[in-house]
Amino acid sequence: MTVPIAERMSRIGTETAFAVSLEAGTLARQGKKIYPFHLGDMNIITPQNVMDAAIDAMKKGKTGYCPTAGIPELREALAKDIAASHKISLTSDNITIQPGGKPTIGKFIMTAMNPGDKVLYPNPGYPIYESQIEFHGGKGIPYGYKEAQNGFVLDMDAIYQGVKAGAKILIYNNYQNPTGASSPKAEMEELARLCVKSDIFVLADEAYYDIRYGGEPVSIASFPGMAERTVMLYTFSKKFAMTGWRLGSAVGPAQFIEYISKINVNDESCSNHFVQWAALAGLKGSNEGPAIILATLKERRDVLVDMLNAIPGVKCFRPEATFYLFPNVTGVMKRKKIDNVEELRKACLYETGVSFCTRRHFGRPLPGETDQYIRFAYSGIDVDQIREGMKKLTDFLK
Numbered sequence: 001m002t003v004p005i006a007e008r009m010s011r012i013g014t015e016t017a018f019a020v021s022l023e024a025g026t027l028a029r030q031g032k033k034i035y036p037f038h039l040g041d042m043n044i045i046t047p048q049n050v051m052d053a054a055i056d057a058m059k060k061g062k063t064g065y066c067p068t069a070g071i072p073e074l075r076e077a078l079a080k081d082i083a084a085s086h087k088i089s090l091t092s093d094n095i096t097i098q099p100g101g102k103p104t105i106g107k108f109i110m111t112a113m114n115p116g117d118k119v120l121y122p123n124p125g126y127p128i129y130e131s132q133i134e135f136h137g138g139k140g141i142p143y144g145y146k147e148a149q150n151g152f153v154l155d156m157d158a159i160y161q162g163v164k165a166g167a168k169i170l171i172y173n174n175y176q177n178p179t180g181a182s183s184p185k186a187e188m189e190e191l192a193r194l195c196v197k198s199d200i201f202v203l204a205d206e207a208y209y210d211i212r213y214g215g216e217p218v219s220i221a222s223f224p225g226m227a228e229r230t231v232m233l234y235t236f237s238k239k240f241a242m243t244g245w246r247l248g249s250a251v252g253p254a255q256f257i258e259y260i261s262k263i264n265v266n267d268e269s270c271s272n273h274f275v276q277w278a279a280l281a282g283l284k285g286s287n288e289g290p291a292i293i294l295a296t297l298k299e300r301r302d303v304l305v306d307m308l309n310a311i312p313g314v315k316c317f318r319p320e321a322t323f324y325l326f327p328n329v330t331g332v333m334k335r336k337k338i339d340n341v342e343e344l345r346k347a348c349l350y351e352t353g354v355s356f357c358t359r360r361h362f363g364r365p366l367p368g369e370t371d372q373y374i375r376f377a378y379s380g381i382d383v384d385q386i387r388e389g390m391k392k393l394t395d396f397l398k
């Protein structure tokens, strides 16, 4: 018998970073020492108060279904927390709890986009945007990033062109995976003005809003006229080191959020009940846990950036946010006479055990793109291992 596979399945994408993980895992099982920089998972333990609250909730019987949009206590607390950190006004009606940050992407696309609609999305960027746009019959218009003095900035020309070409939806990931880009205030202001003027609806993927090492985070939703046209992706995954617990939220205009909750009923009924009580304890508890997580990540960032920049032919910014680095390795590749960045990745993995992703794992390179980049995630590797792995990589590449 032929298994029936619907036509739309030919359009669904994936995260090819998981293939790198598989390759590194196979080598590890064969006894090779691996330094894992490929996945944005975390090897930092969830704060104690969150774990205690989960156990307590289970013991109190919070193990059945709960409201599809989330327990009222968590929706209310999250509305308050995000209103304060974003300087906007929100109520529970603006919040629908999700099993992770990721589900907000597909549900946003399903709710906002008709087949054939054009959607601007970042490339290099999180690969799920393109996958969901194409899966649901939309037309993705990629925009890139450019190197500036202190970091990557949006290619605003590409965004203007996309709007001119008829895009009515923008996916905007500030603070960005994989480049670590933080929009300067003026850039965000310009983007917000364009969205209001051209009636663009926005998904603001703020998965890394709280992973900031300096300064105050800013949300595009806080600019005039933006709150009513922005849906924010919120996640507990990074701030509370809860990647495997699967809890997040879609935050936005009440009428839109109601439809996302309708998808919740159809997809998963509700998010994990006792995990919601645990997340509530995280939100209401002291900031000690998140502060330790940030300090740990910052130390890793500084060691890694310094060691990368010490390799001749590597240029790496020191991002103020996220736990990703996107070093330019054009110089190394020229010196080593390697044309293909995947070849560089494999050589480093097999020779040194240092495992990272490349530009190719974050979308098809755009026309005119000549520089070569790799991506390091430092959320899943301790600082002594960073030093050890980077020493091997330096010896191999210098």
Ligand SMILES: Cc1ncc(COP(=O)(O)O)c(C=O)c1O
Binding pocket: 040, 100, 101, 102, 103, 126, 173, 176, 177, 205, 207, 235, 236, 237, 243, 247, 248
């Ligand atoms: C840009 C971006 N958005 C969303 C997510 C999804 O996060 P979650 O683990 O909460 O589903 C990730 C995870 O790595 C991400 O990098």
